[in-house]
Amino acid sequence: MLEQKTIEGKLFDFFKIKQSVPLEQVIRHYKLMGTIKPHKNIANRYEGTCPLCGTVKGKPFKVDLKNNRWNCFSCRCGGNVLDFVREKERTGIIGAATALCSWFSVDAETTREEIKLKKQTS
Numbered sequence: 001m002l003e004q005k006t007i008e009g010k011l012f013d014f015f016k017i018k019q020s021v022p023l024e025q026v027i028r029h030y031k032l033m034g035t036i037k038p039h040k041n042i043a044n045r046y047e048g049t050c051p052l053c054g055t056v057k058g059k060p061f062k063v064d065l066k067n068n069r070w071n072c073f074s075c076r077c078g079g080n081v082l083d084f085v086r087e088k089e090r091t092g093i094i095g096a097a098t099a100l101c102s103w104f105s106v107d108a109e110t111t112r113e114e115i116k117l118k119k120q121t122s
């Protein structure tokens, strides 16, 4: 599976970004480890204050490090690393992809030819 989007002639391989960037690194990038804590009983789970809506009560913000996904029961947001940056930066998917690639040195830019080639081989 390969996802891409065009802007100014640039194409991003979203799948590669999602695979390359652990959600934990994004959480650390935003210095949120103080507001969320490891879940008592479930491994690789964190929960706490939602960095998007600010809700503290009930620890609505859940992070699943194993599946690299997050969600908030309060503002009903959730998704992958790209969705998180998109919400946090109030930007689009391309803005989120650009930010993640620059913060974590991910080379996820691709070309139409590469996409064609990958589609043929997969």
Ligand SMILES: [Zn+2]
Pocket (backbone or CB within 6 Å): 050, 051, 052, 053, 054, 055, 060, 061, 072, 073, 074, 075, 076, 077
């Ligand atoms: Zn929220």
